[in-house]
Amino acid sequence: xxxxxxxxxxxxxxxxxxxxxxxxxxxxxxxxxxxxxxxxxxxxxxxxxxxxxxxxxxxxxxxxxxxxxxxxxxxxxxxxxxxxxxxxxxxxxxxxxxxxxxxxxxxxxxxxxxxxxxxxxxxxxxxxxxxxxxxxxxxxxxxxxxx
Amino acid sequence: xxxxxxxxxxxxxxxxxxxxxxxxxxxxxxxxxxxxxxxxxxxxxxxxxxxxxxxxxxxxxxxxxxxxxxxxxxxxxxxxxxxxxxxxxxxxxxxxxxxxxxxxxxxxxxxxxxxxxxxxxxxxxxxxxxxxxxxxxxxxxxxxxxxxxxxxxxxxxxxxxxxxxxxxxxxxxxxxxxxxxxxxxxxxxxxxxxxxxxxxxxxxxxxxxxxxxxxxxxxxxxxxxxxxxxxxxxxxxxxxxxxxxxxxxxxxxxxxxxxxxxxxxxxxxxxxxxxxxxxxxxxxxxxxxxxxxxxxxxxxxxxxxxxxxxxxxxxxxxxxxxxxxxxxxxxxxxxxxxxxxxxxxxxxxxxxxxxxxxxxxxxxxxxxxxxxxxxxxxxxxxxxxxxxxxxxxxxxxxxxxxxxxxxxxxxxxxxxxxxxxxxxxxxxxxxxxxxxxxxxxxxxxxxxxxxxxxxxxxxxxxxxxxxxxxxxxxxxxxxxxxxxxxxxxxxxxxxxxxxxxxxxxxxxxxxxxxxxxxxxxxxxxxxxxxxxxxxxxxxxxxxxxxxxxxxxxxxxxxxxxxxxxxxxxxxxxxxxxxxxxxxxxxx
Numbered sequence: 001x002x003x004x005x006x007x008x009x010x011x012x013x014x015x016x017x018x019x020x021x022x023x024x025x026x027x028x029x030x031x032x033x034x035x036x037x038x039x040x041x042x043x044x045x046x047x048x049x050x051x052x053x054x055x056x057x058x059x060x061x062x063x064x065x066x067x068x069x070x071x072x073x074x075x076x077x078x079x080x081x082x083x084x085x086x087x088x089x090x091x092x093x094x095x096x097x098x099x100x101x102x103x104x105x106x107x108x109x110x111x112x113x114x115x116x117x118x119x120x121x122x123x124x125x126x127x128x129x130x131x132x133x134x135x136x137x138x139x140x141x142x143x144x145x146x147x
Numbered sequence: 148x149x150x151x152x153x154x155x156x157x158x159x160x161x162x163x164x165x166x167x168x169x170x171x172x173x174x175x176x177x178x179x180x181x182x183x184x185x186x187x188x189x190x191x192x193x194x195x196x197x198x199x200x201x202x203x204x205x206x207x208x209x210x211x212x213x214x215x216x217x218x219x220x221x222x223x224x225x226x227x228x229x230x231x232x233x234x235x236x237x238x239x240x241x242x243x244x245x246x247x248x249x250x251x252x253x254x255x256x257x258x259x260x261x262x263x264x265x266x267x268x269x270x271x272x273x274x275x276x277x278x279x280x281x282x283x284x285x286x287x288x289x290x291x292x293x294x295x296x297x298x299x300x301x302x303x304x305x306x307x308x309x310x311x312x313x314x315x316x317x318x319x320x321x322x323x324x325x326x327x328x329x330x331x332x333x334x335x336x337x338x339x340x341x342x343x344x345x346x347x348x349x350x351x352x353x354x355x356x357x358x359x360x361x362x363x364x365x366x367x368x369x370x371x372x373x374x375x376x377x378x379x380x381x382x383x384x385x386x387x388x389x390x391x392x393x394x395x396x397x398x399x400x401x402x403x404x405x406x407x408x409x410x411x412x413x414x415x416x417x418x419x420x421x422x423x424x425x426x427x428x429x430x431x432x433x434x435x436x437x438x439x440x441x442x443x444x445x446x447x448x449x450x451x452x453x454x455x456x457x458x459x460x461x462x463x464x465x466x467x468x469x470x471x472x473x474x475x476x477x478x479x480x481x482x483x484x485x486x487x488x489x490x491x492x493x494x495x496x497x498x499x500x501x502x503x504x505x506x507x508x509x510x511x512x513x514x515x516x517x518x519x520x521x522x523x524x525x526x527x528x529x530x531x532x533x534x535x536x537x538x539x540x541x542x543x544x545x546x547x548x549x550x551x552x553x554x555x556x557x558x559x560x561x562x563x564x565x566x567x568x569x570x571x572x573x574x575x576x577x578x579x580x581x582x583x584x585x586x587x588x589x590x591x592x593x594x595x596x597x598x599x600x601x602x603x604x605x606x607x608x609x610x611x612x613x614x615x616x617x618x619x620x621x622x623x624x625x626x627x628x629x630x631x632x633x634x635x636x637x638x639x640x641x642x643x644x645x646x647x648x649x650x651x652x653x654x655x656x657x658x659x660x661x662x663x664x665x666x667x668x669x670x671x672x673x674x675x676x677x678x679x680x681x682x683x684x685x686x687x688x689x690x691x692x693x694x695x696x697x698x699x700x701x702x703x704x705x706x707x708x709x710x711x712x713x714x715x716x717x718x719x720x721x722x723x724x725x726x727x728x729x730x731x732x733x734x
Contacts, residue, residue, distance in 0.1 A: 112264045144709060
């Protein structure tokens with residue numbers, strides 16, 4: 001039932017440095033920063049390089065936006081800009097911003113209170129949420145020096 | 148029925164009249180419970196510090212708690228020991244005030260589930276501990292209550308009371324009456340079924356559970372003893388809701404509790420109904436946004452009063468109920484005084500629940516007045532909200548409240564006045580349908596803020612609760628979110644979001660002293676007599692709570708979470724940033 005586990009290529013982002021040019025991030029602006037997993041031996045585990053089948057699809061992103069409201073994501077993430085949970089539109093990612101990392105955050109949850117939706121939502125629905133989240137325009141640069 | 152209640156009240160008045168005064172006369176210079184005394188006055192009779200000498204107040208000690216989140220609440224001082232509870236992960240420190248440099252006696256580090264960080268609506272705060280029978284008792288964010296031996300730091304019991312997976316967290320400070328530890332959950336934004344529980348002080352075992360909504364059997368309202376002043380009928384917690392909606396409709400208990408030994412009544416406020424879209428819950432929605440008076444021994448409900456029926460604006464009533472004996476309209480009355488989020492200050496007969504005075508203490512426009520005959524607000528229908536109403540603009544006060552329940556007020560028996568922080572914000576309210584999914588938020592509204600009339604976002608004021616009028620007021624640039632301490636030297640201390648601790652004259656409001664702390668103040672200052680006989684002031688610095696959500700960039704500890712400053716308070720980050728610190732001041 002979980003295609004990312006059976007379809008994984010098992011190679012993953014083995015290039016160096018690991019923080020750039022990794023799977024699913026190459027199309028994003030240079031200002032975007034990710035916390036990436038470090039892979040022992042340079043080998044990604046199964047699933048870590050899984051791609052979003054709906055990447056860039058506007059209709060899926062719109063469906064994902066609806067789900068973001070109806071699944072109560074916005075109650076914590078405040079429409080994506082952050083509330084009690086982190087901002088999803090600052091181009092920075094606590095648990096990684098690759099397709100697979102965002103998918104896994106939703107499917108399995110994360111230990112600081114992000115609930116696991118994998119028991120409630122199908123993989124296809126979760127990918128639509130990922131598509132919406134990735135459609136939130138990350139700023140090219142964050143003018144934190146002016147705050 | 149009413150006459151019998153009247154006679155009981157008079158007898159209780161005679162029996163209990165001296166109790167509050169006697170308690171104050173015996174002021175031992177300690178601070179053993181959150182509100183200083185059972186009446187929650189936050190008044191200390193210590194009088195070494197005066198308007199004449201307070202300008203010489205200096206910091207004498209500080210200590211970083213090692214935690215950066217919102218430091219609400221207050222430390223305790225018992226037997227020359229300073230007890231500090233931090234926000235998550237709820238470390239308890241005990242400092243020896245009898246030794247030079249106040250060295251750490253011990254530190255207690257409980258295991259707390261990190262998932263609580265995402266279930267707590269409004270930062271991972273803790274509102275403090277209670278000292279009783281040689282124990283420090285407090286709540287952990289993940290729904291546990293613990294008792295720790297005050298002398299040694301040894302854990303005596305650790306009991307799960309709230310259910311994190313159902314949206315319950317526990318940042319409130321318990322109140323202990325005899326052998327009952329009274330606690331309640333947060334989670335008005337997570338579809339909880341709100342309750343109050345009493346735990347046995349010796350073992351932590353749950354003695355009783357009283358729900359805030361539902362049938363009388365769950366609410367612990369018995370026809371023979373439950374006598375609300377205004378409401379009639381059975382099962383009000385059931386009949387004022389659509390079928391089954393009450394089961395996941397909020398009614399949290401996240402504020403402060405008080406207790407009248409003379410009447411043997413426990414008082415506390417109940418929070419908002421959920422979701423924020425009121426069209427999903429037609430009816431009064433009792434007992435959300437209410438004050439409840441219960442017997443501490445068995446939890447039975449004696450009276451209740453709902454401040455904001457059928458809440459359209461998230462006006463929780465979790466603010467403290469301060470007990471005082473006042474002359475109202477020429478009659479001595481045993482009252483409780485409550486500054487509600489809805490912007491009205493209420494003076495209520497605490498034996499019967501009759502509202503004696505209810506006047507606005509901030510700018511408000513959702514209601515015209517409170518009708519004292521029915522106890523109900525006279526509403527402005529243009530401020531009704533709901534999914535069918537779209538975006539309803541400029542409602543005052545905002546859902547932060549005319550005053551936040553997070554910032555408890557004080558009462559000085561010397562002036563007879565109450566002292567409170569206020570918030571001057573208004574909001575738009577755009578409600579939508581919300582679906583309850585266990586373990587996720589249950590809100591359904593977007594509510595951006597603007598500064599209220601005048602442009603300043605907060606004040607600090609003195610209030611005459613017998614007459615329902617403001618005595619003096621200090622305008623502050625930002626919302627004022629700190630607690631208050633009033634002293635026998637006629638001083639009042641409060642703090643600001645940009646980090647100033649201030650001392651003002653209780654009589655005139657004149658600013659007499661201020662000192663800039665390292666982070667904004669959302670805690671409540673206290674005063675105590677040290678081992679050397681001197682009077683000290685202690686307070687937490689550490690911006691957070693709602694301001695962890697609202698102020699945008701006042702954090703620097705998480706590189707993966709960067710937010711623009713909020714539109715309505717763009718420059719707060721110029722003056723403060725996160726940081727948790729205990730400060731002590733003396734002459």
